Amino acid sequence: MTKNIIPVGPQHPLLKEPISVNIEVSGEDVLGGSLRIGYVHRGIERLAQERTYVQNVHLIERICGICSHVHTTTYCYAVEALLGIEIPPKAQYIRALMCELERIHSHLLWIGILAKHIGLEMVFMHSWHNREVVLDIMEELSGGRVSHAANLIGGVRFDMDAEHDQMVRRQLRKLEDQLFGVLDAISTDTTIKARTKGVAPITAEQIRQYCVVGPVARASGVDVDMRRDNPLPPYDKLDFNVVTYPDGDAWARTIVRVDETRESLKLCEKILDQMPEGPVTTRARRKVPAGETVIRSEAPRGEVFYYLRSDGSEYPARLKIRTPTLAALSLMPVQLSEIRVADIPVVLAGIDLCIACADR
């Protein structure tokens, strides 16, 4: 059989963001693949050095369109650590609430994309319809569906009163009502199982070798979650389950995300229940004292790593961002072997591509 190259990307119906995967095939069998990213490289790490700490909050928000909030949260905690201030407890809880909402929204988006890739357009639409409820909550709270601009250095930009609290609870209940049927259906559906079970399994050893994080790691039985292992406030006061599955195949990656969505919904309720009273901002100086800090937090796709060094001026001296997708991407060429052409979408979807995050 002759060998052919299937060029997936930079533009392809499979991809929402530009990435180029050249997949070598022989008939229906995939032999291997090579990867090229950088199509949406904006040089954010370098740009950040040219802007003030305050301006950077909004630059960082534009790293990613899905996990924008967790990026600014991590960045703000990093700056606050250098400033030596602690934000008020209510601001911490609001940040965590937005993080969890974002996780639900990211996982629902992912479930939809997987369904679309395997030809289940209806599940795709229903999943995104449910995601719309989450976006509505976030818009109602912060004024923006995707760019929430919720964080300030030293707190959050909006307060939550009793009315907001009621609204979020009402919307979450609505979401539960319409979501759980779809989630059950996804985890029990025969054809989804047929397409994902046993596809491109990743062993726990491979996960450790390639330093993969987040739901992909948890689907291979590697129990990592920065919310629990290295909690930023208020996650140390919250109680939640970390979902792991031992199988490591595309099916496990689906179920992990389905279960995490449920878990996050519960966590949202807990955050609302524990939400303290008080102010949501504290005064922060513009000049950040010299020093360096490392912050790790858990984005919907896994561990986000920020390194920030200040030289005492208003501009960061070095900001290093490591996004979870970059770790997962390095594993992709390994996965692209011993599968069929029809499994390519499942593999690509399985690691939850966020190219904007990976490229920065």
Added chain:
Amino acid sequence: MVEGLFYLLLFPGLAFQVTCGLVFEWADRKLLARFQRRVGPRWYQPLADLVKLFSKEDMLPTGASDWAATILPLVSLASVLTAGLYVPIAGFTPFSFEGDLIVILFFMGVPTMAYYLVGMSSVGIYSILGGARSLLQYFSYEVPLLLAFSGPAVLSGSWSVSGILEAQTELGPFFLFQPVGFGLAVVGLIGKLKRDPLDIPKAKSEVVAGSLTEFSGPKLALWHLVMDIQAIIGIFLLINLFFGAPVGAAPWIGALIFGGEVLLMIFILSAASSLFARLRIDQLAGLGWRVLVPAGIIQLLFVILMGV
């Protein structure tokens, strides 16, 4: 002469089939949209798409066979239209003869072959993969489909569709006797039409648009028309073989019942495409030869024994 032209061009020929094809596409898209909580297109959208495509520039990549790309959609369109002439509409059969079921099946098979050839004559990897897949899929669904269609033929002792219709007026609709055969026929039809969940040769996320990836403009429009007409003819045939035609009713009541049955079939097809994930080609082959073919043979044996 005038009557012949009327049959060929208006009813049940070109105009009627094209209209039905477009109506089918609209109904299908509307239903899919409603299943997905969307509004869906207006009734003239398929026609508008067609007009738009016909007015677009016609391009082919260098190296692809221009000759094949031009002639194959035309041949496919001609054969589905010809097949349509022999399929009774609400019991109306102007060209019926003994053995026309075989002719219909033959003509219905032509677009699949054309699809394969057009993929193979192209230069893109997606087209080649799509063409190869369409042939693999053909081998998987065609046998169960033929087995399913021979059930009614054997039961009525006639290889003409009108003969099968007549037999059903005496015995009652055949799907009552052959539910398995009916199911097989629906699966086979989905496979033949390359619709979800058996749209393996043109799976968007895997091979972009299969054989038709490199097509544009009028040629693509022709292919869309072929697919639509093929779908509606397939549905008509299925209804004739398994539901029969109403006996002794006024023509308009017959047409109404026929229309209702068509809508039911469209609903079944749309629902199937919404409810099931696309199968892999190896899974389809496994399903076809391990499940559908044995089921079809058992059904046929059952029918033969019943006939005795």
Added chain:
Amino acid sequence: MTEVDLLTRLKEVAGESVARIEPINRETVYALPVEKWLNVVAVLTGELGIRHLSAITAQQRDASQGEIEVMVHFWQGRGITFVLTLPGDHPEIPSITAIIPGADFYEREAAEMFGINFTGREATPHLLLPDDWDQAPPFTGRITHD
């Protein structure tokens, strides 16, 4: 393994120049000599079980001196960072991709952005920068705009 144990073991492997420097936030930081870097990583991933590489940060602390600092951030229940200092005119460091395949992208990124030469690995095309990028690495020197 406590921090003291880790420091002793590191000193055994990489010599007395290993130093524990001021911790960053919740991370413990060790300064290492570049020559023994591969031995240290082999010991880390092997007997110490510190395998999760979070990131590789390269930076020029002082642009006038030109020294490039490579910080390698590990995680094993707590953050452990190793600092290696490279000369600015000829930054070279052995690649760890043979031991930790997941370091591939981080090394390539640091190589592109700072012009660091990671030895012992095959040459790779650009990861983030355009293929026809012919200017200085973006984090060293100025970028000229068109």
Added chain:
Amino acid sequence: MAKKNGLLFALVDALFSRPETVRYPFGPVSLPEGFRGAIEFDAECCIGCGLCVRDCPANALELIRESREVYQLRYFPTRCAFCGQCQSTCARGAISHSNHIVPSTANPDAISVVLKDTSGGRLD
């Protein structure tokens, strides 16, 4: 029952409920209370500290000094990132976001508005 036929249940449910599509330009659009649209400026409150200009991540603001007490704000709505930073920065509450949606353009520098006071400086 719902568990076993989950997708079928979802399908039927969708078929018999109203479509979610918003017919955007034709129907009413509901914006939340805190929606961040074009900014509004209250010259009465402005003390001319210029922090908004410094903090603006998109360089969409310029402060015009009329006299010691009177300041105007030049605003480039199509540069604006609608992030709300100026609103949060302004200690005197002189800047706020309205719910006016600004259409995007190819040239972000093309449009600028001088905001003098809340009533006169509105962007329509």
